[in-house]
Amino acid sequence: YWEYFIMTGIHQLLFSNFSSALGLTIETFNNTGTFTAPSGITSINYLVVAGGGGGGNANGGAGGAGGMLTGSVTVNPGTTYTMTVGAGGNPTASGGQVVAEDGDDSSISGAGLSTITATGGGGGGSGLTSTVAGNPGGSGGGGGTNASDSSGRGAGTSGQGNNGGHGGGANADGSGGGGGGKGGTGDDGSNYNGSNLTGGDGGEALEFDISGSGVYYAGGGGGGAGGGASRGGLGGDTSTSSQKGGGGDGSKTGTGQNGGENLGGGAGGGAVGSSNVGGTGGKGVIIISYGG
Numbered sequence: 001y002w003e004y005f006i007m008t009g010i011h012q013l014l015f016s017n018f019s020s021a022l023g024l025t026i027e028t029f030n031n032t033g034t035f036t037a038p039s040g041i042t043s044i045n046y047l048v049v050a051g052g053g054g055g056g057n058a059n060g061g062a063g064g065a066g067g068m069l070t071g072s073v074t075v076n077p078g079t080t081y082t083m084t085v086g087a088g089g090n091p092t093a094s095g096g097q098v099v100a101e102d103g104d105d106s107s108i109s110g111a112g113l114s115t116i117t118a119t120g121g122g123g124g125g126s127g128l129t130s131t132v133a134g135n136p137g138g139s140g141g142g143g144g145t146n147a148s149d150s151s152g153r154g155a156g157t158s159g160q161g162n163n164g165g166h167g168g169g170a171n172a173d174g175s176g177g178g179g180g181g182k183g184g185t186g187d188d189g190s191n192y193n194g195s196n197l198t199g200g201d202g203g204e205a206l207e208f209d210i211s212g213s214g215v216y217y218a219g220g221g222g223g224g225a226g227g228g229a230s231r232g233g234l235g236g237d238t239s240t241s242s243q244k245g246g247g248g249d250g251s252k253t254g255t256g257q258n259g260g261e262n263l264g265g266g267a268g269g270g271a272v273g274s275s276n277v278g279g280t281g282g283k284g285v286i287i288i289s290y291g292g
Contacts, residue, residue: 024292029083030262030285037075038290045072047208047287049217049264050118050138051103052246053154053178054089055224055256055278057096057270059127059145061152061167062178062186062202062221062233062250063089063281066103066264067118067138067160070208073108081110083288086118088259088281091267092126095274099123099135103264106284121266121281122154122164127175127224128274133166134176140164142176142186142200142223142233142269152176153185161218162186165200173226173252174199177233178266180247181206181218199223199233199252202266205245217263217285219247224256224269224278232256235268246282255279 027035037044047070053063066086075081086104103120122137127144133152134141139161140154145168147153152166156179163185165176177186180203202220209215222233235247235257246265248257256268259282267279 024289026289028287029085032084034080034082036080037077039077041077041290043072043074044288044290046108048106048108048116048118049284050106050120051086051088051284052259052264052266052281053103053121053123053137053141054091054100054281055221055267055269056100056124056126056144057092057128057277058274059175059226059272060092060224060269060278061124061134061142061144061176062223062269063100063124063266064121064137064139064141064154064164064178065161065180065218065220065266066121066284067157068181068206068218069116069118069160076112079111081108083108083286085286086120086284088283089123090280091278094277097126097128097130099125099132100278102135102137103281106286119157119160124178124269124278134164139179139203139220142178143167145172145175146170162203173197173229175223175269176200177202177223178220179203180220180236186220197229198231199225199250199269201234201237202247203237205236216243216245219245219265221248221259221266221268222250224250224271225252226272248279
């Protein structure tokens with residue numbers, strides 16, 4: 001398995017003690033940049049994660065995680081390839097009754113290469129008054145609280161992510177969680193039942209081994225919640241920060257949490273109340289390795 005050390009920055013050449021010993025080179029792109037294939041290098045391995053979706057307002061649905069792709073591809077020595085890193089989506093504005101913005105796509109493109117594109121995460125639906133479903137995306141956004149059936153969940157992209165959850169229904173205290181990169185779909189929001197009420201938890205993140213320890217990517221955001229709820233939804237379906245994959249928690253008292261930068265996490269949904277907005281989705285990332 002890959003063993004390497006990551007430094008942040010645009011188009012930085014990265015070596016760890018392990019990778020130097022193995023002859024493996026790692027490059028990470030936290031922002032859009034270019035890569036020129038060195039002499040003798042005819043293939044690269046890649047991890048491409050798109051930007052996460054923004055969170056809905058007012059008991060709003062969570063943003064879906066950015067789509068994730070891994071694999072290997074043939075490259076031509078001396079050819080320059082564009083590494084496009086997608087931004088996270090913005091939340092629904094205060095008082096708005098629309099779906100939040102989707103995350104932007106991340107991609108690897110260049111001459112002689114079939115473009116590799118991970119799809120941005122779907123935005124979460126507003127819970128303010130009207131029925132607003134989550135958007136489709138790499139992983140789908142969660143529906144606002146009034147989007148209470150299966151049509152409220154944003155669809156995920158096959159091979160890249162999962163579906164979002166739907167809302168709990170009118171007068172409910174839970175909205176839908178965003179889909180994540182691993183496991184099942186984002187959890188649905190709950191109808192008010194007086195106990196154990198939460199916003200929908202986001203879909204689980206996917207772990208990759210980086211520098212000898214696992215790093216989680218593409219966690220779905222947690223859905224927003226009302227005052228009668230016990231909590232907002234959990235980003236990445238967990239309270240363990242290191243395993244969230246950037247998935248932002250939903251709120252029951254204020255603003256949803258932003259998605260994690262360069263992890264492609266979906267944003268959390270905002271609490272009940274027109275001024276309570278969701279978070280901003282997390283930016284994506286591209287990591288490549290070659291040689292060794």
